[in-house]
Amino acid sequence: MSWKKILGLIGLAIYGLWALGPYYLTVITSFKKLTDVFSIPPKIIPYVDFTPTLEAYERVFTTRAIWTFVTSLIVASAGTIIAIVVGLLAAYGFSRFPKAPMNDERSFFILLTLRMLPPFAVVLPIVTYWVFLGLIDTYLALIWTYAIFSVPLAVWLIKGFVDEIPKSIEDAAMADGYGFGARLRKIVIPLLGAGLAATVALTWLFLWNEFLFALKVAGGKVVTYTAYLPQLRLGQRTLWNVYGAMGTLGSIPPLLILIIFRRYIIRLYLGGR
Amino acid sequence: MTRMPSSSKSSRLPIFLQLPATIVIWSLVGYVLPWLIFTLFHRYPLGRSAEFVGLGNIIMMFQDKRLYGAVLRTIYYAGLGTLIEVLLGMAVALALVNLIKNEKIRFAVLMLFLLPMCLSEAVASIIWIMLATPEGYLNCFLRALGIKPIPWLSTRWSLTTLMIADIWQWTPLPLLLIYAARTSIPAEAYEVAELDRLSPWTTFRVVTWPYIKYAVVVAALFRLILMYITIDKFIMITYGGPGHASEVIGFYVFLQSFGYRNIGYAATLSFATLIVAAIITYFFWSMFRRM
Numbered sequence: 001m002s003w004k005k006i007l008g009l010i011g012l013a014i015y016g017l018w019a020l021g022p023y024y025l026t027v028i029t030s031f032k033k034l035t036d037v038f039s040i041p042p043k044i045i046p047y048v049d050f051t052p053t054l055e056a057y058e059r060v061f062t063t064r065a066i067w068t069f070v071t072s073l074i075v076a077s078a079g080t081i082i083a084i085v086v087g088l089l090a091a092y093g094f095s096r097f098p099k100a101p102m103n104d105e106r107s108f109f110i111l112l113t114l115r116m117l118p119p120f121a122v123v124l125p126i127v128t129y130w131v132f133l134g135l136i137d138t139y140l141a142l143i144w145t146y147a148i149f150s151v152p153l154a155v156w157l158i159k160g161f162v163d164e165i166p167k168s169i170e171d172a173a174m175a176d177g178y179g180f181g182a183r184l185r186k187i188v189i190p191l192l193g194a195g196l197a198a199t200v201a202l203t204w205l206f207l208w209n210e211f212l213f214a215l216k217v218a219g220g221k222v223v224t225y226t227a228y229l230p231q232l233r234l235g236q237r238t239l240w241n242v243y244g245a246m247g248t249l250g251s252i253p254p255l256l257i258l259i260i261f262r263r264y265i266i267r268l269y270l271g272g273r
Numbered sequence: 274m275t276r277m278p279s280s281s282k283s284s285r286l287p288i289f290l291q292l293p294a295t296i297v298i299w300s301l302v303g304y305v306l307p308w309l310i311f312t313l314f315h316r317y318p319l320g321r322s323a324e325f326v327g328l329g330n331i332i333m334m335f336q337d338k339r340l341y342g343a344v345l346r347t348i349y350y351a352g353l354g355t356l357i358e359v360l361l362g363m364a365v366a367l368a369l370v371n372l373i374k375n376e377k378i379r380f381a382v383l384m385l386f387l388l389p390m391c392l393s394e395a396v397a398s399i400i401w402i403m404l405a406t407p408e409g410y411l412n413c414f415l416r417a418l419g420i421k422p423i424p425w426l427s428t429r430w431s432l433t434t435l436m437i438a439d440i441w442q443w444t445p446l447p448l449l450l451i452y453a454a455r456t457s458i459p460a461e462a463y464e465v466a467e468l469d470r471l472s473p474w475t476t477f478r479v480v481t482w483p484y485i486k487y488a489v490v491v492a493a494l495f496r497l498i499l500m501y502i503t504i505d506k507f508i509m510i511t512y513g514g515p516g517h518a519s520e521v522i523g524f525y526v527f528l529q530s531f532g533y534r535n536i537g538y539a540a541t542l543s544f545a546t547l548i549v550a551a552i553i554t555y556f557f558w559s560m561f562r563r564m
Binding site for chain 2: 005008009011012015016018019020022023025026029038039040041042082085086087089090092093096097100101102103107109111112113114116117118119120121122123124125126128129132144145147148151155180205208209210211212215216226229230238240243244246247250251254255257258259262265266
C-alpha cells in the first residue's frame with residue numbers, strides 16, 4: 001500500500017466519523033439519564049462511560065409523544081396511497097402517449113415544476129385555503145396537501161419504470177382483447193414490481209419526514225412527530241434524552257427503507273430530492 | 274370484433290389518465306395562485322377588511338432593507354454551502370471508487386455515508402441542536418481538548434452553523450450522484466490512461482471529468498434550489514436569530530406570513546420568490562434534459 005492510499009483511507013474514515021458521529025451521539029443520548037447528557041469529558045461509550053437507561057423511552061411511550069408517531073404513520077400512508085394511484089395513471093399516460101394532449105412533454109414539465117417550488121411561498125395560501133373550507137388542522141387537510149405535493153415525484157419515478165416495459169408486450173395483450181384496466185393490472189403493475197415498491201417507499205419517506213406543512217396545515221390537534229419536536233423545547237428545561245429518543249424513533253423507518261431498497265436508492269434519489 | 278370501439282376509446286384514454294392527477298392538484302393550486310395574485314394588491318389591517326393598495330406592496334418590497342439582508346445571507350448560505358457539498362461529495366465519491374476495490378464493502382460504506390440524507394430535516398435539526406447548544410456536545414469535546422468553546426448559535430456563528438448542519442445532511446446527495454456517474458466509467462479508460470503514463474490530474478481532467486461533469490452540475494443546481502427553498506432547520510434551530518443573524522429569504526417570508534401576519538406583504542414576497550424559483554427550475558430542467 002502506497003502512502004497516498006493510506007492517506008486516502010484515513011480521509012474516508014474521517015468523513016465516516018463526521019457523517020455518522022452526530023447520529024451516534026443522538027442515539028446514545030436517548031439512553032442516558034438527563035444528568036449524564038452533557039458532561040466533560042463527554043460520555044460516549046455505553047456501559048463504559050455511563051449505564052444505559054430506558055428512562056427517556058418510558059417518557060415517550062407514556063405521554064402523547066408516542067401518538068404523534070401514529071399520526072405521522074396515518075397521514076404519510078394515506079397521502080402516499082392517493083399520490084401513487086393518481087400518479088400511476090398519469091405516469092402511464094406520459095410514458096405511452098407522449099403526443100396526446102395533457103400527456104406531452106410540456107404538461108410533464110409543468111407537473112414537475114410543482115415539486116421544485118418553495119413550500120414557504122405556498123404555505124400561507126394553503127393554510128388560508130383550509131381555513132376557508134373549515135378544515136384546518138384536520139387529517140383530511142394534511143393528507144390532501146401531502147398527496148398533492150407527492151404526485152409530481154411519484155409520476156416522475158413511475159414514468160421512468162414504465163418506460164422500461166417494452167410496448168410490444170402490451171400490444172400483444174391488446175391483440176388478445178385485453179382492455180386498459182386488464183393490461184394495467186395483469187401486465188404493467190406486475191412488471192413494475194420492485195420499482196413501484198421503491199417509489200412507494202420513497203414517497204412515504206418524504207411524507208414521514210415532512211415538517212413545514214405538518215407544522216402549519218396541522219400542528220394543533222393533529223400533530224405529527226416532526227411538528228411535535230419544536231414543542232419539546234418549550235418546557236422549563238430541555239429534556240435532551242427525550243429529544244434523542246424522539247429523533248432515534250423517527251429515524252427508524254428511514255433506516256429500514258435505506259436498507260431494504262438499497263439497490264434502488266441511486267435511481268430514486270436521482271429523481272427525488 | 275371489439276376492435277372499433279376499443280380504438281375509439283383509446284383515443285380518449287390519455288386524457289382520462291391525466292384527469293385524476295390534474296383534479297387533485299388543481300383542487301388546491303387553483304386556489305393558491307389566484308389568492309396570491311389577489312392578495313398581493315391588498316393590505317389586511319387587523320380586524321378590518323381588505324384594503325386595495327395597488328402596487329404598494331411591491332414598492333415596499335423593493336425598499337425593504339431587511340429583505341436585502343436576507344438575500345445576502347441566502348447567497349452566502351446556499352452558495353457557499355452548495356460549493357462545499359459538491360466538492361466534498363465529489364472528493365469522497367472518487368476516493369471511494371479509487372480506494373475500495375471490493376464492491377460489496379464499497380457499497381456498504383456508501384450506504385452508511387448516505388444515512389444523514391434519509392433523516393427528516395426536523396430530526397437532523399434536533400441532532401444539531403444537541404451538538405451546537407452552548408453546553409452541547411461540540412463544546413463538550415472542545416472543552417475536553419482544552420480549546421475555548423465556540424458560541425455556535427451566536428450572532429456571528431448561527432448562519433454558518435446552519436450551513437454546517439446542511440452540509441452534514443446533504444453532502445450525501447452530490448456524493449451519490451457523482452458516485453453513480455463515476456462507476457459508469459469503463460475500467461479500460463483508466464488502463465489506457467495508465468499506459469499513457471498520464472499524471473493523476475490529467476487522468477481526472479481527460480478521463481473522469483467528461484463522465485461526471487453532468488452529475489456535478491445537476492447536483493450543484495439541485496442543492497442550490499433546495500438550500501433556497503428549505504427552511505426547516507431555520508425554524509427548528511435558530512428561528513432566524515439571534516436578531517436577524519440567520520434570517521434568509523425563505524425564513525423571512527415565513528416570518529411575515531406567520532409571525533407578523535402581514536398577509537398582503539407576505540403574499541407579495543411569496544409570489545416574488547415563486548417566480549424566482551420557477552426561473553431557476555426552468556434553467557435546471559433545460560440543463561437536466563440535455564444530459
